[in-house]
Amino acid sequence: MGIFHVKTEIYSGIGVREVLEMDNLKKVIIITDPVMVKLGLVEIVEKTLEELKVNYDIFDEVEVDPTLESVKKGLEKVMKFAPDKMIALGGGSAIDSAKSIYYFMKKSGKEIPIIAIPTTSGTGSEVTSYAVITDKKKKVKIPIKDEDMIPEKAILDPVFTKTLPRVVVADGGIDALTHAIESYTCKSANFYTQTFALTAIVGIFKNILKVYNNIEDEDARVEMGKASCMAGIAFDRSGLGINHSIAHVIGGRFHKSHGRSNGVILPYVIKFNSSDKETAKRYWQISKRLGLPSETKEQGAESLAVAVEVLNKCLGIPSCLKEMEIGWEAYKKLIPEMAKTAMEDICTDGNIKKVSQGDMEEIFQKIY
Ligand SMILES: [Fe+2]
Numbered sequence: 355m356g357i358f359h360v361k362t363e364i365y366s367g368i369g370v371r372e373v374l375e376m377d378n379l380k381k382v383i384i385i386t387d388p389v390m391v392k393l394g395l396v397e398i399v400e401k402t403l404e405e406l407k408v409n410y411d412i413f414d415e416v417e418v419d420p421t422l423e424s425v426k427k428g429l430e431k432v433m434k435f436a437p438d439k440m441i442a443l444g445g446g447s448a449i450d451s452a453k454s455i456y457y458f459m460k461k462s463g464k465e466i467p468i469i470a471i472p473t474t475s476g477t478g479s480e481v482t483s484y485a486v487i488t489d490k491k492k493k494v495k496i497p498i499k500d501e502d503m504i505p506e507k508a509i510l511d512p513v514f515t516k517t518l519p520r521v522v523v524a525d526g527g528i529d530a531l532t533h534a535i536e537s538y539t540c541k542s543a544n545f546y547t548q549t550f551a552l553t554a555i556v557g558i559f560k561n562i563l564k565v566y567n568n569i570e571d572e573d574a575r576v577e578m579g580k581a582s583c584m585a586g587i588a589f590d591r592s593g594l595g596i597n598h599s600i601a602h603v604i605g606g607r608f609h610k611s612h613g614r615s616n617g618v619i620l621p622y623v624i625k626f627n628s629s630d631k632e633t634a635k636r637y638w639q640i641s642k643r644l645g646l647p648s649e650t651k652e653q654g655a656e657s658l659a660v661a662v663e664v665l666n667k668c669l670g671i672p673s674c675l676k677e678m679e680i681g682w683e684a685y686k687k688l689i690p691e692m693a694k695t696a697m698e699d700i701c702t703d704g705n706i707k708k709v710s711q712g713d714m715e716e717i718f719q720k721i722y
Pocket of ligand 1: 477479529598616
């Protein structure tokens with residue numbers, strides 16, 4: 355028997371104060387990064403906490419792609435301060451750090467629920483049971499999965515996405531789109547995850563360029579926040595596919611943005627997967643919903659690949675890895691090894707179309 359549930363209470367729209375007030379907070383730690391401090395976003399939360407007379411502390415040393423070391427630092431601060439809630443303020447890195455801290459605290463018997471306030475629309479980390487931290491010494495990414503880590507509340511207030519740089523709008527938005535498309539077309543997709551995924555796809559196509567071209571468009575920012583959150587719910591329950599397997603490798607090897615890597619790869623993966631009947635049918639369903647040319651299943655699948663290519667272009671996302679300043683000679687040599695790593699990635703198993711090492715190497719060639 356299948357089960358579908360969403361653990362996180364999701365609030366979207368203006369009103370961070372109302373939500374925090376409802377919570378009857380006593381002792382809180384804000385988990386964030388230096389950029390959020392600089393942008394004045396931490397101050398908004400601080401002011402609210404002061405007004406509500408909440409005892410609070412701040413850990414603002416979250417790194418981009420958080421390392422085990424920085425998570426340990428945060429963990430020490432949390433242990434010392436002993437808060438009863440954490441407020442994770444930032445993009446995927448801050449929320450993943452808070453989730454990792456939760457995970458380690460739980461091992462010592464103390465569970466500190468998380469209120470997530472995402473400042474980007476992309477990872478969906480505010481509703482997922484995953485966190486990724488990097489072990490710098492061993493040069494490996496450590497994925498953690500634990501249902502209990504899922505934030506208790508997510509506050510999607512557009513006040514916090516007003517200062518997003520364009521490149522982050524593009525990379526985050528295309529990451530969310532990849533989550534939604536992969537979730538819709540992967541092995542464990544079901545009625546519920548597909549409903550969330552499809553709504554997210556429509557929302558992203560409708561709003562991403564509005565936000566990219568005019569960050570002042572508050573309604574579009576709210577819609578992007580909802581869509582990326584829904585994509586997060588969908589993929590957390592269904593899993594993903596080889597697009598993410600490949601993006602994980604490219605991101606890790608060449609230190610490229612996760613979202614951007616996904617966006618570059620996506621049209622190629624759609625074309626590769628389209629030779630599988632079931633996957634082509636699902637691409638066709640997406641295209642139909644988007645109002646793209648989709649008289650036949652083949653045409654529908656192709657339309658989706660073209661639509662993503664066009665969207666990439668409008669968002670300034672390159673059409674191949676060559677345009678991402680990756681040298682061919684070094685890349686070429688790494689193809690067999692990168693393909694092998696991608697084959698072993700947890701997401702590969704979610705792909706409906708079976709992939710061989712040879713197929714994977716060919717995709718790595720093509721995306722260059
Ligand atoms: Fe992603």
